[in-house]
Amino acid sequence: MKNWNLEIRWGVIFTLVALLWMVMEKALGWHDEHLDKHMWLTNLFAIPAILVFVLAMKEKRIKVYNGSINFIQAFLTAVKISVVVAILSPLSQYITSVYITPNYFKNVIPLSVEMGYYNTIEEAEAFFNLESYMFQSVIGALIMGVVTGAIIATIQHFKFTIRRKQEEGVSNG
Template sequence: MEKFGIEIKWAAIFTLFSCVWAFGEKQLGIHQDFSNIVFSTLALFLAQIILILIFFIDKKKNFFANEATFSQLFKSGLFYTGIITLLSPLAIYIIYQSISPEYFDNLINYQLAKGRFTKESLLETHNIDVKIREGVTYTLSMGVIFSALFATVFKKK
């Protein structure tokens, strides 16, 4: 357990941060009018990259004593990614069922007002099941990419 303590700690922080971010978006009205959703999503993405970066710094310094190889860091990153991936359905459920239960209805109504889609097509793409699948896929793919990137950057020279 101690071997993976840093991964577990930072995965929990990452997941909690995502829920807190969604709460902030809701409080700012972003989940109602979606006018700033692109800016908010980009800012969240950058903040999550910073959290991943801090995880790698913490792991290299406090577990590997600044002597980590690419392989060691990449494996740690993959384990970290795996934990976040396992936690992501829970976070998505909390965000869209507790923090912002009207999110999908608001999004569908917003897009209907734009006149680009039918209600049926929007109902098929904007629901919790699709969001969970997208969240798991996104987390895995981005986790592998950033694990490789940061393992390359932080490996022992």
């Protein structure tokens, strides 16, 4: 697990950022008064989520790989962080659903039927409940973390390849 220290720390940081985001969503009324806008507003979480991954990979590049990280190294870092986040996500979802926004399911179930996403309250209840959200959070953390990691690793790879070629051009010129 020594090789996972950085990833564990950043997985915990990601989870804390996600919990703070939930507090913000609740405070802004996205879980009650403005619940009808929640579905698209919650996607703004991508901004801090990506930022956490970028900072984690930057730290890994600097502290572990002496300033140069390849695609595989960056991607594996993201995968490890995603695994940590996935492991922590049921606890995070429990904290969110029980302490931060305990009325979310009660609020979203009738609204989802009213808006036509589900035909019956029972269908909505089958989706909007703690157990379902805990499961979804694990799967979502893995999928979104790996996809985000692949994109960031690709960008970093090309960024450093271009920089390296520019530096070689200067030293050869």
